[in-house]
Amino acid sequence: MTDSKISPLHKGLGPLDHAATPGEIAALGWNLLREDLSLPVAVLYQDKLNHNLRWMRQFVDAYGMKLAPHGKTTMAPRLFKMQLDSGAWGITLATAHQTRVAHHHGVRRVLMANQLVGKQNMAIIAALLDDPDFDFCCLVDSADQIDQLASYFRTAGKRLQVLIELGPDGGRTGVRNADQLEAVLAALDRSRDTLSLAGVELFEGVLDDEAQIRHLLDRSVTLTRDLLQQDRFDRKPGILTGAGSAWYDVVADVFSAAQFGEAVEIILRPGCYLTHDAGSYRRAQERILTHNPIAQRMHSGLIPALHVWAYVQSIPEADKAIVSLGKRDAAFDSGLPIPALHYRPGTTAPIPAPSLWTLTRMMDQHAFLQVSPGDDIRTGDMIGFDISHPCLTFDKWRCIPILDADYCVVDIVETFF
Amino acid sequence: MTDSKISPLHKGLGPLDHAATPGEIAALGWNLLREDLSLPVAVLYQDKLNHNLRWMRQFVDAYGMKLAPHGKTTMAPRLFKMQLDSGAWGITLATAHQTRVAHHHGVRRVLMANQLVGKQNMAIIAALLDDPDFDFCCLVDSADQIDQLASYFRTAGKRLQVLIELGPDGGRTGVRNADQLEAVLAALDRSRDTLSLAGVELFEGVLDDEAQIRHLLDRSVTLTRDLLQQDRFDRKPGILTGAGSAWYDVVADVFSAAQFGEAVEIILRPGCYLTHDAGSYRRAQERILTHNPIAQRMHSGLIPALHVWAYVQSIPEADKAIVSLGKRDAAFDSGLPIPALHYRPGTTAPIPAPSLWTLTRMMDQHAFLQVSPGDDIRTGDMIGFDISHPCLTFDKWRCIPILDADYCVVDIVETFF
Numbered sequence: 050m051t052d053s054k055i056s057p058l059h060k061g062l063g064p065l066d067h068a069a070t071p072g073e074i075a076a077l078g079w080n081l082l083r084e085d086l087s088l089p090v091a092v093l094y095q096d097k098l099n100h101n102l103r104w105m106r107q108f109v110d111a112y113g114m115k116l117a118p119h120g121k122t123t124m125a126p127r128l129f130k131m132q133l134d135s136g137a138w139g140i141t142l143a144t145a146h147q148t149r150v151a152h153h154h155g156v157r158r159v160l161m162a163n164q165l166v167g168k169q170n171m172a173i174i175a176a177l178l179d180d181p182d183f184d185f186c187c188l189v190d191s192a193d194q195i196d197q198l199a200s201y202f203r204t205a206g207k208r209l210q211v212l213i214e215l216g217p218d219g220g221r222t223g224v225r226n227a228d229q230l231e232a233v234l235a236a237l238d239r240s241r242d243t244l245s246l247a248g249v250e251l252f253e254g255v256l257d258d259e260a261q262i263r264h265l266l267d268r269s270v271t272l273t274r275d276l277l278q279q280d281r282f283d284r285k286p287g288i289l290t291g292a293g294s295a296w297y298d299v300v301a302d303v304f305s306a307a308q309f310g311e312a313v314e315i316i317l318r319p320g321c322y323l324t325h326d327a328g329s330y331r332r333a334q335e336r337i338l339t340h341n342p343i344a345q346r347m348h349s350g351l352i353p354a355l356h357v358w359a360y361v362q363s364i365p366e367a368d369k370a371i372v373s374l375g376k377r378d379a380a381f382d383s384g385l386p387i388p389a390l391h392y393r394p395g396t397t398a399p400i401p402a403p404s405l406w407t408l409t410r411m412m413d414q415h416a417f418l419q420v421s422p423g424d425d426i427r428t429g430d431m432i433g434f435d436i437s438h439p440c441l442t443f444d445k446w447r448c449i450p451i452l453d454a455d456y457c458v459v460d461i462v463e464t465f466f
Numbered sequence: 467m468t469d470s471k472i473s474p475l476h477k478g479l480g481p482l483d484h485a486a487t488p489g490e491i492a493a494l495g496w497n498l499l500r501e502d503l504s505l506p507v508a509v510l511y512q513d514k515l516n517h518n519l520r521w522m523r524q525f526v527d528a529y530g531m532k533l534a535p536h537g538k539t540t541m542a543p544r545l546f547k548m549q550l551d552s553g554a555w556g557i558t559l560a561t562a563h564q565t566r567v568a569h570h571h572g573v574r575r576v577l578m579a580n581q582l583v584g585k586q587n588m589a590i591i592a593a594l595l596d597d598p599d600f601d602f603c604c605l606v607d608s609a610d611q612i613d614q615l616a617s618y619f620r621t622a623g624k625r626l627q628v629l630i631e632l633g634p635d636g637g638r639t640g641v642r643n644a645d646q647l648e649a650v651l652a653a654l655d656r657s658r659d660t661l662s663l664a665g666v667e668l669f670e671g672v673l674d675d676e677a678q679i680r681h682l683l684d685r686s687v688t689l690t691r692d693l694l695q696q697d698r699f700d701r702k703p704g705i706l707t708g709a710g711s712a713w714y715d716v717v718a719d720v721f722s723a724a725q726f727g728e729a730v731e732i733i734l735r736p737g738c739y740l741t742h743d744a745g746s747y748r749r750a751q752e753r754i755l756t757h758n759p760i761a762q763r764m765h766s767g768l769i770p771a772l773h774v775w776a777y778v779q780s781i782p783e784a785d786k787a788i789v790s791l792g793k794r795d796a797a798f799d800s801g802l803p804i805p806a807l808h809y810r811p812g813t814t815a816p817i818p819a820p821s822l823w824t825l826t827r828m829m830d831q832h833a834f835l836q837v838s839p840g841d842d843i844r845t846g847d848m849i850g851f852d853i854s855h856p857c858l859t860f861d862k863w864r865c866i867p868i869l870d871a872d873y874c875v876v877d878i879v880e881t882f883f
Binding site for chain 2: 146377394
């Protein structure tokens with residue numbers, strides 16, 4: 050992977066006269082607590098990232114499965130590289146554009162967990178398939194879509210690997226019933242000259258009831274077994290893949306019980322484990338740590354590795370501070386950011402933010418922080434916020450510094466949304 | 467302004483082997499309807515942008531006021547240039563980072579409608595003030611903040627222009643009462659060697675009750691009159707500024723009635739008028755067209771100039787289509803995108819989308835479109851969505867093509883969030 054240069058026009062940087070590589074930036078010795086960075090800034094903590102990488106590797110290895118982390122969460126090729134270096138089988142992505150970005154940065158195996166639709170999107174993938182080392186598959190769930198894919202790739206003279214997606218009634222994409230499945234298999238039959246059936250896919254994260262999730266997983270196991278028996282997979286071993294960031298334990302449980310052995314590679318696709326969060330994924334993780342025997346044996350869990358830091362800019366009422374953090378800077382769709390650390394420039398170290406401090410509202414560039422009258426808070430204080438929903442926080446930042454335990458910038462990741 | 471080059475790794479582009487200038491891209495002849503672009507894509511319509519530019523210029527001119535469009539909406543220097551070429555007095559921005567981006571692209575007058583807080587943010591502004599042609603002011607609302615500014619800029623040997631911000635109880639930033647105002651004026655008095663008082667500011671958009679808005683506006687008129695009488699403005703004429711995109715008519719009404727004449731420049735700061743929307747700002751505009759005599763005489767209103775186009779990727783249930791449009795692509799905090807146009811590749815032109823088609827849910831990369839069983843909709847169809855809240859749509863895109871009436875790409879704007 051070649052390092053692209055970080056533009057000095059990105060937000061959240063220190064003083065930079067010209068574009069610089071992550072290595073050049075690390076050498077500048079910027080420190081968050083010395084106010085070397087322009088706030089607001091999103092930061093990643095190196096030790097926590099490494100912990101989460103190890104944790105998920107250990108979990109997946111214990112099940113004998115493969116990991117294709119969903120890269121749409123971060124869209125940061127330097128983080129993709131950390132995940133691949135930590136043993137990931139490939140990177141999962143959601144769009145042709147994202148796939149192009151990953152390939153450009155050296156990723157050579159992409160599971161596009163989505164339907165590929167539209168002439169220019171197909172053209173992007175067809176061009177990437179000129180690279181003989183590029184292993185790519187995407188989803189199909191209707192005869193119409195398969196016919197469109199086959200028509201394009203046949204004309205382009207390229208072979209495309211596809212996975213049949215199953216979906217639940219009331220869900221998102223995916224085959225719902227036997228009639229739809231029959232039509233999909235018929236369309237695949239008439240497209241065998243250009244489309245290869247590589248496996249079966251589902252995304253259980255559209256559901257939030259464990260019984261329904263297990264039912265969907267059972268359907269995918271049954272279909273995989275049927276297709277194996279009929280020798281319908283053009284890829285050996287075939288692929289069976291599921292799992293977002295909330296239910297990967299249940300997916301691992303059901304898929305491992307199926308005992309496909311060497312005939313099937315089982316691939317899990319969580320994306321948010323790398324940074325974790327302090328909202329919806331913390332709650333999901335609590336369930337996993339309580340119920341999953343392998344997670345229990347690991348004696349630790351995932352740790353939030355992403356903070357957004359911002360200044361207190363005004364305290365206009367005794368119980369209200371206004372913070373320079375807005376919808377432009379952090380996710381707000383799954384709970385507002387949560388004050389975690391409080392630092393006054395010039396003091397030795399951040400302290401935990403009082404647990405009563407709460408964001409009550411966010412606007413584009415501001416957040417309303419409820420405090421208690423008399424709390425020790427001043428204009429110019431820095432607050433480090435935990436976030437809920439990493440995906441919609443990452444896409445607010447074009448670069449994100451990685452900090453060591455002393456809040457020094459030791460690396461910087463660029464995003465490509 | 468020098469054109470920076472558009473990276474081929476941005477989403478929403480056509481085939482591009484290497485970075486290209488907007489002019490080079492316009493010469494490629496990409497057409498949305500020919501599927502030359504990778505969807506989803508956000509597009510701007512040239513004729514509608516021009517209409518909106520003329521409309522707001524005419525409105526502001528009729529009041530004899532100045533326009534400093536809020537640039538945080540688009541963060542697109544090419545659009546800033548269109549606004550300045552259309553007579554804008556300057557550009558309003560929200561942060562030091564945004565100000566740096568604007569200055570880099572040739573903007574030489576910035577009203578930063580926000581408090582400037584933090585060492586590195588002050589350093590960014592201090593560095594820009596090395597440019598003698600750069601006219602900049604920002605807000606103050608507390609003695610603490612003024613003392614921090616004065617300390618930094620005194621040490622830096624720079625003079626900074628500030629506006630006193632007034633705010634309503636229960637609102638965002640801004641001076642609430644006489645005690646706070648007295649403290650602010652005292653702090654400004656002891657900082658006269660380095661801070662210049664340039665005027666008075668408010669943002670009425672935190673309120674949604676017209677009587678309360680008029681009360682806040684009256685407070686700002688009274689303060690401006692008092693400060694004029696005391697000859698407290700270091701800038702001549704002084705500045706009185708307010709107005710977001712929803713209540714600029716009421717602001718214009720109250721400020722013009724104050725009859726400050728040559729002593730005060732009145733500056734309005736709407737940001738969303740340029741693209742308008744089909745949600746909250748359409749509703750605000752309906753009120754303005756009904757009540758404001760100048761808007762009534764113009765016999766037209768603002769027109770939505772921004773669409774996000776996406777493919778139908780799956781129709782898994784008779785009344786549900788899944789569209790390749792997600793929270794990664796359009797604002798969702800003020801109403802979901804609204805299907806406006808429906809186009810089937812190969813047909814002559816888009817047709818209006820059936821009014822019953824409605825988005826019911828958005829995920830990161832997908833939207834759920836409710837249709838009626840039997841509707842003429844197919845996988846691979848393109849849908850053009852109106853959006854609500856341009857600010858949080860723009861920040862999902864690093865570049866946005868501008869289309870002519872034939873859906874040809876005639877220009878492309880880059881954003882700098």
